[in-house]
Amino acid sequence: LGVSFILSDILKSIYDFQRKYEVVWFRGHSKSEYKLNSGLYRISTSVEDINLFENNIYNSFINYGYQYCNDFYDNKEWNIVFLMQHYGMYTRLLDWTDSFITALYFALKDVKENENACVWMLAPIEMNKRCSAIYELGIDKGYDDIRLITIDTLPSRINNYKNFFEKKINIGSFAIVPRRSNERLKLQNGFFTIQGTKGVPLEEEYKAYMDDILIKIEIPYDIVEECRNFLSINGINSYYLYGGIEELCNYIKNDLLQIKLNNM
Secondary structure, rough: OHHHHHHHHHHHHHHHHHHHHOOEEEEOOOOOOOOOOOOOHHHOOOHHHHHHHHHHHHHHHHHHHHHOOOOOOOHHHHHHHHHHOOOOOOOOOOEEEEHHHHHHHHHOOOOOOOOOEEEEEEHHHHHHHHOOOHHHHHHHOOOOOOOEEEEEHOOOOOOOHHHHHHOOHHHHHEEOOOOOOOOHHHOOOEEEEOOOOOOOHHHOOHHHHHHOEEEEEEEEEHHHHHHHHHHHHHHOHHHHHHHHHHHHHHHHHHHHOOOOOOOO
């Protein structure tokens, strides 16, 4: 197979998936073997440990970084977690985007030599329809037609994010549309899946629906350079996706002018 054919075949599989489902999200992994675990669930396999870490992480952020949370008045806990996630804190959120080329950028960003990357595709509405115990009968009303969830349509038991670690709840992983409360969410057109309380990665939790609503696309190392060229001609770089003056300087030095320091 030629390299160009492989890339075109990948794009065709994406088009086919998009024709099948109303809404499609993407996520890139620099190593194909990486699991669809949130940062929080990469700490430990013990659900008890996860609850303890989640409690300590959230409260530490509130105590040390409260000045960053002053703009949040309603749904404060969830908006704080959205903010934490996009600045590298470990949460039960997993980042997704509705842009394939954005996901491809993150897949290739730290790929190692001779290792395959991958891009995951997810049909989030279909995922929510299959999420176990997402709404409680007799408590949550008006959700007969489950679609994408927002802060305003959260299951009552997790209206407050802290209920994950303060109360014993049982809920599957689901997809949520966050409010665009920070620049990175806007630039990356970000969405999230919220990892539930089963203690298993997403592909295992939804194993019955693999290759249906959840598909992994392998990015062979042989086509990494071609994919990077594909990103370049679409104007995708660190400044485009992160914004801010620091990334602007990095873009000018490393990508635009490709400056090398030779007089050390």
